[in-house]
Amino acid sequence: MANANTISSQVIDAILSQRLAPNTRLGEQDLAALFGCSRTIVREALVDLAARGIATVSPRRGWYLTEVDTEKARELYVAREIIETGLLRHLARRKQALPTAALDQIARHLDAQAEAVAGDDIPRRSYLLGDFHVCLANSLGNSVLAANLRDMTVLTTLFTMRHQTPHDAQRSYEEHVAVFEPLTRGDALAAEEAMRCHLSTWEEKVNKARDYAPVSALHTALTPAADLRGVNASLTDTAKKEPLL
Amino acid sequence: MANANTISSQVIDAILSQRLAPNTRLGEQDLAALFGCSRTIVREALVDLAARGIATVSPRRGWYLTEVDTEKARELYVAREIIETGLLRHLARRKQALPTAALDQIARHLDAQAEAVAGDDIPRRSYLLGDFHVCLANSLGNSVLAANLRDMTVLTTLFTMRHQTPHDAQRSYEEHVAVFEPLTRGDALAAEEAMRCHLSTWEEKVNKARDYAPVSALHTALTPAADLRGVNASLTDTAKKEPLL
DNA sequence: GGCTCCAATCTTGTATGCAAGATCTGCATG
DNA sequence: CATGCAGATCTTGCATACAAGATTGGAGCC
Numbered sequence: 070m071a072n073a074n075t076i077s078s079q080v081i082d083a084i085l086s087q088r089l090a091p092n093t094r095l096g097e098q099d100l101a102a103l104f105g106c107s108r109t110i111v112r113e114a115l116v117d118l119a120a121r122g123i124a125t126v127s128p129r130r131g132w133y134l135t136e137v138d139t140e141k142a143r144e145l146y147v148a149r150e151i152i153e154t155g156l157l158r159h160l161a162r163r164k165q166a167l168p169t170a171a172l173d174q175i176a177r178h179l180d181a182q183a184e185a186v187a188g189d190d191i192p193r194r195s196y197l198l199g200d201f202h203v204c205l206a207n208s209l210g211n212s213v214l215a216a217n218l219r220d221m222t223v224l225t226t227l228f229t230m231r232h233q234t235p236h237d238a239q240r241s242y243e244e245h246v247a248v249f250e251p252l253t254r255g256d257a258l259a260a261e262e263a264m265r266c267h268l269s270t271w272e273e274k275v276n277k278a279r280d281y282a283p284v285s286a287l288h289t290a291l292t293p294a295a296d297l298r299g300v301n302a303s304l305t306d307t308a309k310k311e312p313l314l
Numbered sequence: 315m316a317n318a319n320t321i322s323s324q325v326i327d328a329i330l331s332q333r334l335a336p337n338t339r340l341g342e343q344d345l346a347a348l349f350g351c352s353r354t355i356v357r358e359a360l361v362d363l364a365a366r367g368i369a370t371v372s373p374r375r376g377w378y379l380t381e382v383d384t385e386k387a388r389e390l391y392v393a394r395e396i397i398e399t400g401l402l403r404h405l406a407r408r409k410q411a412l413p414t415a416a417l418d419q420i421a422r423h424l425d426a427q428a429e430a431v432a433g434d435d436i437p438r439r440s441y442l443l444g445d446f447h448v449c450l451a452n453s454l455g456n457s458v459l460a461a462n463l464r465d466m467t468v469l470t471t472l473f474t475m476r477h478q479t480p481h482d483a484q485r486s487y488e489e490h491v492a493v494f495e496p497l498t499r500g501d502a503l504a505a506e507e508a509m510r511c512h513l514s515t516w517e518e519k520v521n522k523a524r525d526y527a528p529v530s531a532l533h534t535a536l537t538p539a540a541d542l543r544g545v546n547a548s549l550t551d552t553a554k555k556e557p558l559l
Numbered sequence: 560g561g562c563t564c565c566a567a568t569c570t571t572g573t574a575t576g577c578a579a580g581a582t583c584t585g586c587a588t589g
Numbered sequence: 590c591a592t593g594c595a596g597a598t599c600t601t602g603c604a605t606a607c608a609a610g611a612t613t614g615g616a617g618c619c
Contacts, residue, residue, distance in 0.1 A: 073361075097571070107604045113361050118364035129571050144458045151459070152402055155396030160619045213389045214396070217462050352574045374580045374601050498590070570611070581600075
């Protein structure tokens with residue numbers, strides 16, 4: 070019924086929406102049943118996800134969503150800072166304004182974020198706040214870096230979920246606006262600084278997380294926080310039918 | 315006999331060594347026979363390469379090495395400049411010297427490059443000159459960006475091969491040294507500037523290449539330049555047995 | 560009760576068979 | 590000679606069967 074591309078896309082969307090946690094098992098048979106196709110297609114999707122570092126296979130034991138350790142998380146945040154500030158710096162060097170169409174696209178994305186932050190659809194909120202960075206890279210005219218950034222965003226999401234760093238959605242949104250506003254004035258350098266500031270706050274969290282022992286999957290499963298109860302509920306047997314949708 | 319990983323690695327090595335040109339057909343059956351395994355394994359390797367943008371499948375027609383157009387090449391060069399100068403800039407911001415082990419690793423790679431540039435093993439020379447950038451990113455302590463950079467290097471190689479931009483190996487080597495030398499003095503900012511200079515010369519070439527019509531695979535095959543004769547010879551029927559090795 | 564070992568079960572690893580679409584070749588026809 | 594058509598061939602798409610390792614559960618023994 071479904072092809073490999075839709076399977077991997079749905080897995081990625083589910084991660085960005087924080088509906089799938091790191092170390093989640095991705096059984097070939099389960100996914101095949103869920104998507105109504107054979108293991109061949111599922112394996113194709115899983116190999117794709119593995120190539121992007123999102124899934125990992127343990128021989129003859131099973132596929133699992135990657136568990137990102139603090140060292141890798143550090144690399145990821147450095148990489149994101151380099152790429153995202155670098156894109157804005159590159160824009161500044163070119164000394165030419167961003168096309169109106171690009172600005173509009175970002176503005177529309179920010180509107181959607183504002184709406185999601187005000188509402189109570191937490192998965193959508195998580196998704197949009199992460200997707201903003203990909204959208205920005207795309208608007209800046211570099212699809213190659215945008216694609217890399219998407220995978221990095223997925224991996225950082227896997228890290229922050231595990232370490233339960235409190236994600237202040239309202240603040241993230243405001244910082245996104247702080248990146249966008251200078252762009253409307255053509256001040257890409259100011260936007261770069263705002264972006265560096267935005268990402269460095271995340272980097273601080275990683276450094277803090279290094280001090281804590283990483284929360285195990287079992288631990289989070291058995292001691293659900295109040296705001297996670299809804300997420301964990303979907304893992305019970307009765308609701309297990311379509312965990313990805 | 316061989317697993318998917320070795321197949322994709324060998325394809326990548328062959329591209330970096332300029333032994334495989336863009337648009338080269340990667341038939342599942344051919345590769346399966348070549349590596350002594352079934353199409354299943356070959357497909358796994360091809361899906362991996364496709365996820366990294368290196369191979370493309372045309373439904374029911376076949377797999378081919380990606381043909382990189384000028385727009386994508388521009389994005390690739392911008393991406394590489396952002397990442398590689400960004401890594402050095404990040405090093406400069408941290409205001410701490412590169413570990414001796416890292417410097418040694420780069421130095422040893424440069425020695426190998428010098429040897430290859432002096433010798434006549436053109437595939438090895440091509441490989442090392444491209445691999446330097448990956449080695450540098452690794453030495454700078456970011457394996458995530460190093461992996462992304464490897465794929466980008468592969469794609470830029472596919473572009474330059476097609477457009478036959480004359481590759482001055484000696485000059486590339488000297489520019490690599492010019493990046494390394496400031497690092498030994500702890501002057502990462504000077505290294506960043508040298509790297510920007512090194513990459514911008516390539517960017518100029520892309521802008522020039524935009525004016526030319528891209529040379530088709532058939533065209534290069536039928537009008538071999540003197541210095542490419544050895545490469546094309548390996549594509550004749552009698553020597554076709556192991557084009558990757 | 561606790562420990563060991565073996566069988567049952569579950570997982571991925573790999574090959575293969577068949578289906579279906581694309582291309583190519585050769586023939587018939589104008 | 591050009592053109593269109595049809596069969597032959599070659600290609601990937603996908604499902605399935607079987608192999609083999611990993612885990613688990615329980616029976617039997619100490």
